[in-house]
Amino acid sequence: MSQSANAPTTTTLPAINSLLFEVKARKGLTFDEIAKALGKGEVWVAAAFYGQAKFTPEELKKVSEVLDIDVGLVRAGLGDHWWPQKGLGPIPPTDPVIYRLYEGVLVYGYAIKAIIHEKLGDGIMSMGDCKINVEKKADPKGDRVLLTFDGKFLPYAKW
Amino acid sequence: MSQSANAPTTTTLPAINSLLFEVKARKGLTFDEIAKALGKGEVWVAAAFYGQAKFTPEELKKVSEVLDIDVGLVRAGLGDHWWPQKGLGPIPPTDPVIYRLYEGVLVYGYAIKAIIHEKLGDGIMSMGDCKINVEKKADPKGDRVLLTFDGKFLPYAKW
Amino acid sequence: MSQSANAPTTTTLPAINSLLFEVKARKGLTFDEIAKALGKGEVWVAAAFYGQAKFTPEELKKVSEVLDIDVGLVRAGLGDHWWPQKGLGPIPPTDPVIYRLYEGVLVYGYAIKAIIHEKLGDGIMSMGDCKINVEKKADPKGDRVLLTFDGKFLPYAKW
Amino acid sequence: MSQSANAPTTTTLPAINSLLFEVKARKGLTFDEIAKALGKGEVWVAAAFYGQAKFTPEELKKVSEVLDIDVGLVRAGLGDHWWPQKGLGPIPPTDPVIYRLYEGVLVYGYAIKAIIHEKLGDGIMSMGDCKINVEKKADPKGDRVLLTFDGKFLPYAKW
Amino acid sequence: MSQSANAPTTTTLPAINSLLFEVKARKGLTFDEIAKALGKGEVWVAAAFYGQAKFTPEELKKVSEVLDIDVGLVRAGLGDHWWPQKGLGPIPPTDPVIYRLYEGVLVYGYAIKAIIHEKLGDGIMSMGDCKINVEKKADPKGDRVLLTFDGKFLPYAKW
Amino acid sequence: MSQSANAPTTTTLPAINSLLFEVKARKGLTFDEIAKALGKGEVWVAAAFYGQAKFTPEELKKVSEVLDIDVGLVRAGLGDHWWPQKGLGPIPPTDPVIYRLYEGVLVYGYAIKAIIHEKLGDGIMSMGDCKINVEKKADPKGDRVLLTFDGKFLPYAKW
């Protein structure tokens, strides 16, 4: 029953991804712990759990070990002949955490675009080659979240 | 004629904001230069130019000086009895630079949400008390953009 | 120029309403001051400025006096043969202040509905016969906003 | 069969939340009764039943006791490794009770925004740190609903 | 199998409502016959079958008798701890019968609004306290439908 | 200035229609008075003012006389070589008066459809051959609006 506890998100996830979440919850593991076992960043690992990134065969093996699931099962659903279908959830996001990120695009999108152009010229910040990091930052006036996007600048080609 | 050169964005901006952009372009000033004169962050200043943040009377005065516009004109349009109407442009964004930020929400939103909850508990990263920064990061394999959101964590209240 | 300073809201308002805002800003009046002169609630007066409520002939006269505008002009645009066209701005709201109210509907709408039904039965809280109030509430941990809806309960009729 | 009696809402709720509603209905408990047992506000408790707020382990235990459900079952679906996915139902709301709240945003949103700015400056009323209350208010001309939002004021940060 | 014969409508109805339709069809009863047994209007009874209105305990008992269903079953799904979730079907409606009503709003909405204001002042026709009737009206040039809305006028409150 | 006083509706109307409203307001005429002069129903006349119905040459002449406008002007904009473009305003309607009609479709649409089918068979109520009437109905518990649609039944053809 609990596997649909985070719906609507998990109800639209493939069964194998729902299983990963189910086992992770049952074992009481955090993404930080799983990420350390894999030697990867935790946002990336969480993205892969949500089907938004792709594990290599070696990573699939390690995921199976950490969660103690049969590797064949995981490989059958996430292996080399399946590719992630990316993009998740309603737009505009209804969840307040995700909406605030979206509001950042709505309110600061043009400002960020202007500064990128002024500092690096005509081009974009890649979201495909982008390392994302979330840190807790202690602050006497209340903890803060430090969210970092470190993305490759891709100038527009001319031809 | 050139004032509508960035439309559709600027055509939906109030006339006073369009004028700020017009004069900035004519003088060849960057947001970095204006921000230094104001003693503020450049993303914030760009946001204020786009009508997404509010100048204090002192800041309005400095903006007038840097751009060499009559302060009365600026105050009439952006002063204390007018408040920003926030949120700009089509959604989903059609501009590739802004779309990539939006794609970050689409692809990594749930992953970021999960890590925020695991590290700080049930709550959100504020977008109202959030400092945003854009830096160019040199890299031998090609320059990168470093985009940082430093936002206060706001736990959900219970009552 | 400044009359479009709060666009896109004011650009979609009738010219007479834009003028009211223009003069109010030029005179430096708050809604509280105008409301006191009219003997009405300030949220209601603000709503009427935005074309979301209707002044009586006497109220139109007082508004003209407070703002020092020709009463004929105001009556020509807001008098008895014109009726408010209600509903303003994009949905979902892009402005963070208004979005938070909307998020309240999104997150707490079903909870509020359930409690209304449990306490008053099958029916609705009228928005037409509803007094809305906004107060500043001092609090040592930071000021709070007290927003009150006092609306008539209308049971569903059966026939 | 009855568990889907309030669909479409409950059909999109996780199974564990549907079960809570099912048992509550079978036992004939009101949110007021459950809230008293938990020592919380009833709107908040109703929101938690709809998956829009999160119980602590102690609260989960008390909920299990009041509803006489196995605590393990409840914890498996709502415990520490699951986080609420917020935002419920179609937008614009089709249910008249919820639509009236939404109409309040549509008709009075800009007026409320204006008064908040005039009384507290440039910032928002938090919906995350907001206590919501619904009371029946007897009135000789017909009962009224008193709906109160008591939310923290969050000024926009500058940087 | 036949219970989904009117989908998509009935597929989105709670199971108990689908059952009511199923039994009504099997018994060959019209809404007119059921309404007479209940002593209510037939549009209201049809609305209640679609989950858009709420039966009292006595009405539930009579519905059970007319349809010869176990009253406990009906009460479990439609009793006092469940409340109707109102609003049905796609918008704009795709079914021609319902679309014509919608087209009435589209084409005559502003005209009806103008006449209501001119005859009764600033306010609305309630849809919650509104008796709806459908009659066949014989006409030598072809039968006509007489659709009547008899709704309470609710003036806008001022405060 | 006042001609846009009912925007956004009137801003999307052709100039000639806006003029009709302007003059009607200036002369203080109601639709009832204009309709009597024309010998037509007032909802129909209001619809024609909104560009949702078409005057004959004789009616155009009478409208010119009642409003004291040059008939050539009216004929140039509404005459035989121009045809109404029907359908007005945002959907869902944001104005509460019009929304209530729309809510009637949303909540009672399927019920009305069911009764029409049961009473007249498989077919629709025409909205093109439909007489609409709005009456004030005195009632000790508060005035009511009586809104009537008298539309031809059109059976679905088979072939």
Place this chain on the structure above:
Amino acid sequence: MSQSANAPTTTTLPAINSLLFEVKARKGLTFDEIAKALGKGEVWVAAAFYGQAKFTPEELKKVSEVLDIDVGLVRAGLGDHWWPQKGLGPIPPTDPVIYRLYEGVLVYGYAIKAIIHEKLGDGIMSMGDCKINVEKKADPKGDRVLLTFDGKFLPYAKW
């Protein structure tokens, strides 16, 4: 398995309609053959299979015979106490065949409207009393499709 072979269309059809398609495919019958057995037009029969038109009891009997299905089964799902819910598939249509028809409305809609008005006056072509025909038309430069709508002209009523 094959019954969902034409999804998403057939997945949203009632089970009885899906069964009709299933049996028709298994028997290798065309709509032309079924229509001839029924003595009706083939577009109309196809529409009825898709739940967009209603068979009479006699037609239901013939359909049962042609497809060799139990007549009781067909009557239970499509008989006199069930009425078609019309309108099928996503809008804008994603299927190229259906999109081309839709593109006809998009590109030639106003032209067709203008000619209808010029030839028949102010009114519409009925889609309820409209015979639709599809023929293959041999052509040396490549076969053509001849699609005909023969619909009753319904003048707008005045009142």
Place this chain on the structure above:
Amino acid sequence: MSQSANAPTTTTLPAINSLLFEVKARKGLTFDEIAKALGKGEVWVAAAFYGQAKFTPEELKKVSEVLDIDVGLVRAGLGDHWWPQKGLGPIPPTDPVIYRLYEGVLVYGYAIKAIIHEKLGDGIMSMGDCKINVEKKADPKGDRVLLTFDGKFLPYAKW
């Protein structure tokens, strides 16, 4: 003033197209008369007036003559270096005439698709190479509209 009499359609047309309509109305010409002078079909000519088809230089010359407009003016706006931007009006169409065509797609789209496939195989009816005709068809029970699409069948290519 009259040039916007058919808005919103004509307000979104280029100025040169609005002028064509203006002059056609002033001269009291029908599309049939213009089409005869051009030796083309009247639906096609109407489509070209709406900017949905392209005149050749010779046709532009004839149009100028029939309407008695300076040919240079027409060529400047519709000549060889401008190409039609096709697709007109809101979707779903709000005008009842155009909506009925759209409803034909909604209700009969899948039926038409099925018959096209059964009679001509896997492919589409071209809307680019399609002759459209509108005729008035006298009928004792009321005039009918005969709308014909004669479009090339384009089989799907394989490669």
Place this chain on the structure above:
Amino acid sequence: MSQSANAPTTTTLPAINSLLFEVKARKGLTFDEIAKALGKGEVWVAAAFYGQAKFTPEELKKVSEVLDIDVGLVRAGLGDHWWPQKGLGPIPPTDPVIYRLYEGVLVYGYAIKAIIHEKLGDGIMSMGDCKINVEKKADPKGDRVLLTFDGKFLPYAKW
């Protein structure tokens, strides 16, 4: 379980198509290998697997052999009495690979249209008679994708 591994895409595919993907993944076959066995292009074969193109009976037989599935099963779901329902996935696409193609339409659509018109006149590039090819193109600065559309030019017919 793995059959839904690429959802939401595959969950909306007919069961027979999901099976094709399932078996292809289990056998570790690429589209290139299947396409060679069929003597067709690999993009076309992939499209047919997604239900976007139609196999002939001979092709169905070869597909059955390559995948080692019972030919009757494949024919039952994809044979001559079933026709593809085309168009797949959300719009705008959320998957970054597909979004980039869509962005190409958004950013370069008008430019491509202009060049097509200048080089070939008034008409379109057919998507029904269009051969699509995807090649890997080695490049010292990083591999490139060469995506080619070779589509028949269809001039707009006049009549």
Place this chain on the structure above:
Amino acid sequence: MSQSANAPTTTTLPAINSLLFEVKARKGLTFDEIAKALGKGEVWVAAAFYGQAKFTPEELKKVSEVLDIDVGLVRAGLGDHWWPQKGLGPIPPTDPVIYRLYEGVLVYGYAIKAIIHEKLGDGIMSMGDCKINVEKKADPKGDRVLLTFDGKFLPYAKW
């Protein structure tokens, strides 16, 4: 007048871009001729005319010469302090030429994605570093359009 001849596209373009189109049309230049003068690809030049790409100062100078416009005027609107706002026109596109490209994404998007992944692995084809070409390809069965996208493959980064 003619400058809006291609609306709605050109009406949403900045004035300077509309001017470029106007002069190009008046001089009878094709994009091929302008592109040759600039030494760039013609699709890219057309994109720049539509404001979807950015000229360098040298290119602006050459554009001014080819079109014989004052270079200061062009630089004022398209120079270094203005950046393109990308994305043009309604979605889904209503123009048939652009819709066919969009239909390619709808029908073949997943097939193209699958082949890209099978041939180059997990990543995307860049639309920012993509050379687009349109050629006329003579063919005895009718001319064809050869549309080529030559885009850099960008593998998804892991971190």
